[in-house]
Amino acid sequence: MINQKGAGEGEEDNSSSSPFVDDQEKKEEILTIIDNLADGLMVFNKEGKLSLINPAAQKIFELKKEILGKSIVEFSNFPNLKNLFYLLGKEIKEVFRKELEITKNLILEITSLPLLKEEKKLGSLIILHDITREKIVERMKTEFVSISAHQLRTPLSEIKWTLETLAKEKLGKLTKEQKEILEKAYDSNKRMLILVDDLLDVVKIEEGRRLYKLTFSNLEEVIQSVIESYQEKIKEKQIKFEFRVSSKKLPKIKIDVEKMSLVIQNLLDNAIRYNLPGGMITITLNSTEKEIEFSIEDSGIGIPEDQQQNVFEKFFRGSNAVKMETEGNGLGLFIVKNIIEAHNGKIWFQSKEGKGTTFYFKLPLK
């Protein structure tokens, strides 16, 4: 890779002939490359003392060459290097692409690797990659999402409350027809508000900046609390509902409770919405040593076979689903899939049109 002279010459023999005239030239060429790298490089020797620092790294930390020969422990005395020391520790542990904020306007991604030669450790190599610009863009995106959400929601909530005030006859009596039409408008407006929320969710998921608050939690309890909130709808549709949990105690699992509730909500909501009155829904929860498996079976309208490959796509809705329920935006399962995958899980389904659908997901315990 380093060889540029050999480009036009016989390419077969580049293994035998050295591209360099002698060691001195080789050394200089490598140093030139290191000096010109855009990423900062630092090398610590076996004794944990700094033996090399390239100009990019010096610039990042605003350092002079005097830093050479200093041990990592001494870094704690330099304001710009303090955080690097806290990250790496005195034994200079390995890290891979860890974010480190040096100042508000300087954010680095740090990688630390052992320098190995025939399995002998010669020291450590630290790579400093400046990601300040990416971070700024990310911040701007967050701001943009926040502002658009606000701008969209403000007129919609004004409409919502106006219709509510009128329909509840707080500003005067209405005829039956007037009331009915206001209620319809209220429902349409509500759909718009839900759509705004869903779009925000999609934006966040696609950005990959969804903040996961991972905690060890009991998935059964999460499911139970979602079921509670759907009791009324289940009763209304006279659905025979069952929640089966394997008899042995389920291990706790590291999940984002809020996002996982959203998953269960979406799956249960679909199972109810696209079911027939008097139908059935069964949720099961089982665990093996390595994973927890969830399933939700319904006796609803099913998904037509020719459309099954699109189920997890954004804005997809089954043709039979649209006929049955005009409401719905086709974002639920897209969001569900992203959340499950962000937890390193897998989601799939089986469905037969007119018979029903079963969705499954698996989450790893580690």
Add this chain to the structure above:
Amino acid sequence: MAKILLIEDEKTLRFLIVQTLTQEGFEVEEAVDGEEGIQKLKNNKPDLILLDLVLPGMNGFEVLSKIKKDSELESIPVVILSNLGQEEEIKKGMNLGATDYLIKAHFTLDQIVARIKKFLK
């Protein structure tokens, strides 16, 4: 009769909220921005404050931190009523000492009244 101070710059929203609260038997004082809000707050101490966040001039977060730094006012419950609803914004509001954070679009007026009543007991 409980007194509520509403700080909200949108005229229609203000009208709708005032209408609802008055019918529920509350005494409502209105302010169109943060400065007016703080002034009214000092002259006539309310039992609860309903606070919007996006306001002309001083924003709602600033109003909230001013209230919470004032020993005379800090005990008054402040309910944020805004359409900003990102996690960071909710956290910021709660950390500054808000009693509750309601996203306008997610609540009906009647639900808001129910919340308020809870905090006034």
